[in-house]
Amino acid sequence: EADIYQTPRYLVIGTGKKITLECSQTMGHDKMYWYQQDPGMELHLIHYSYGVNSTEKGDLSSESTVSRIRTEHFPLTLESARPSHTSQYLCASRRDAESSPLHFGNGTRLTVT
């Protein structure tokens, strides 16, 4: 079982609120990722990081930001939540080897009312 943790597991907030989704891993992985997952759809990459102070945008990066100040911590922030942000957010990490698997957290289910 991989050691990657996401909090909160569930979050219901109102439109316009600023929120931060937390993700931490204890495996010392340099590479970390944030994905958005909707029912019946493929995972969409929001942001990724290849190490401390390195962050890149994915396909769905608009309206959100990330930071990577420490290897183990990769929080995702929505500056102003909208109902269209309602979704499942998954954090993942992996070792540097190209063939290494992604280790996922159990996700944050976000509902914006």
Add this chain to the structure above:
Amino acid sequence: KNQVEQSPQSLIILEGKNCTLQCNYTVSPFSNLRWYKQDTGRGPVSLTIMTFSENTKSNGRYTATLDADTKQSSLHITASQLSDSASYICVATSGGSYIPTFGRGTSLIVHP
């Protein structure tokens, strides 16, 4: 553009039966293909990895195949159990990339 297509979208089988899930991929250059299992409310977990030179790989009751010529992979589940009910996601990665391409998954329901 890299793409991964999975079929069927959903599948219902009886406990004890076998089933096969399909995956067609277009990634270039091809590096590897993984199958993940995602239980409801959990993150995906890797089941197998297939590289270019591998045709078949087993992990317990799960057997994955790869045909690099036709760019197809399959996941065969033998003697299904209720705990096999989950979404199975095919993920392909191109060489030199750490950004994999995900399929939409096959939702498998195993009935008693």
